[in-house]
Amino acid sequence: MRLKVEPRRQVSKPLQYATPPLSVLGTVVAAFVLFAIMGYDPLRALYDLFVAPLGNVQGLSELALKASPLVMIGVGLAAGFRANVWNIGAEGQLMMGAIAGGGVALAFYGREGWWILPLMSLAAVAGGMAWAAVPAFLKTRFGVSEILVSLMLTYVAEQFLSYLVLGPWKDPEGMNFPQSRMFSDSALLPVLFDGTRVHAGVLVSLLVVVVAWVVMSRSILGFEIRTVGLAPAAARYAGFSQTRVVWLTLLATGGLAGLAGLFEVAGPIGQLIPKITPGYGFTAIIVAFLGRLHPLGILLAGLVMALSYIGADQAQVDMGLPNAATGLVQAMLLFFLLASDFLVRYRVRLVRPAATSEPAPAQKATA
Template sequence: MTLLRLEPRGEASRAMVYLTPLIAVALTLVSGFLLFWAMGFDPVKALHAFFIEPVSSVRGVGELAVKATPLVLCAIGLAIGFRANVWNIGAEGQLTLGAIVGGGIALAFYGEGGWWLLPLMIVGGMVGGALWAAIPAFLRIRFNASEILTSLMLNYVAMHLLNYLMHGPYRDPEGFAFPESRLFEADAVMPLLVAGTRVHLGSLFALLAVAGGWFLMARTFIGFQIKVIGLTPTAAGYAGFKQTRIIWLTLLLSGALAGLAGLGEVAGPIGQLNPTISPGYGYTAIIVAFLGRLHPVGILLAGFLMALSFIGGEAAQIALGLPKAITGVFQGMLLFFLLATDVLIRYRLRFGAKTAPKTIAGRAAA
């Protein structure tokens, strides 16, 4: 006798599309509660330290926005690609290249900057990310190579390229051989938006990306083509939509947004180039994109939630003396529960064993 059964729904439940992320968050909290309890912590206090304390000050909320900015920028671009079945897993590398190219511009013009330097860096960052994403796009179109593998592998190439630059050409000549660049001069730094916090111009770009992403998908013919290609490629072929164009477009767009995110980090909170510019924003953005249901507004909310997991993870390390892995544990649980509860969109849960529908039998006998 089974106690729980899944029963197919007639059609996909719209309510569940929006509810399952909330259910996943709730299940993550319950599991976190049990996890902390099993480890011998006071679970209420621990969850408080993880989720509430970090955001109970203006500064804390500002930090949340700072962390959410690169996640949302990357996730908006990724989600548009995912809608077209273009699986860019390489936002981390594209983010890194954005930092390398944009930051490189800051270093190249060190001491001779002007008002034009930051705009140039922004363009450079976006071009750098887009060019890095152009590699998997070219390989996919020319050789039909899976962009999942190529974009993922390029993440490691980007990481090593950054390491090489930090130990060589980009290294601060007065930095006592530490693998760090010079601190960027004032013309090369993102202006702050809110006094008393580190919230910078990049957050505004992230909001613009949310609005732009929504407009692209909901209103433009390109967005319609992206949807059709993602849902039914053969119908797109019938309609005459060019798949190669959409692959180029979505990869270049997501690369540019990830590059902008990377530039925003080095020209924003970090203020220089160093070997650890991202704690995995490009990977976490994949979770953000799915948690946000590939919808720009959902991504904005999901970005804040995942930012909280980064900040809470740091707070938990300090307050509870937990290892760094706690951040990954919570992010992993969230993604796991999200994917698991997705089944509720097409199925409903039934308690108890299957019962024969007697009502119909009575009618049939008549």
């Protein structure tokens, strides 16, 4: 008897839905072992990471707050990944959105009016889009890898933000701290529930999920994006433009990331500071995969990943677990997901050894 691996004719639908929860389970087991090796009480660490935040209203509201940017960016990234567009610089696009939107808030400092927030949002979307337009242009015009360009621009955005809050936008009454003024009330997102930090941006992220779901599964545009990714030759034959899809997915992700960045600075933070994100732009990549590139799945995945962020704070206070443990647990989850994809695409069976020894033909796997 030996193991025989053969490609499935069609991907297994039940397994496609079963693998994300299984991957979460695998990650929990792996994290247990890892924490035990590192000398932390593994049960307590896992409880802090995944259970404790769910026990009270405060934890649940923080969950919504942290899931919101992850979901918004993840939805955009997923559309790109479906079309084989690998934007990994959402972190930078998020920062540029926060800078553009925050810039509007600072420009109208002390002014009041209903129009300030919408104007900030527009600027944030434009800022994120502008940053994503660079890899889009270089990819479609010169064939430069969007992976490297979008990532390099993240480092540039980080430096630009640091320059602004240390230089021209520094709070004149801030005792030389690297931070801008606190935004005026008109430039802050309204809080939805008293006593929490849940702001109107959370509603926007839910809206984004619904719109993305309709676009991706019910419109020609969604079909075009999926076709370009799955069957580029067929897409060309059908007259779908790859250039258009690259631009659309990058701009959409950039805009959403920019908006998510604004919601951070106009929401819980309330000003521009050098570090406005704990890596949402990178974690959103994992969220997109965990959600199986489907907007509704991404909503669930965003909540799971947000849980690990809040749990990490808890575990750090409670037992001194370094914050880096979160990143590690998140990356392990992505490993488990990618590994489990094998079962979705291949069938593994036990077979009796064949008597003949004919040379095995090679076959390309479809990624």
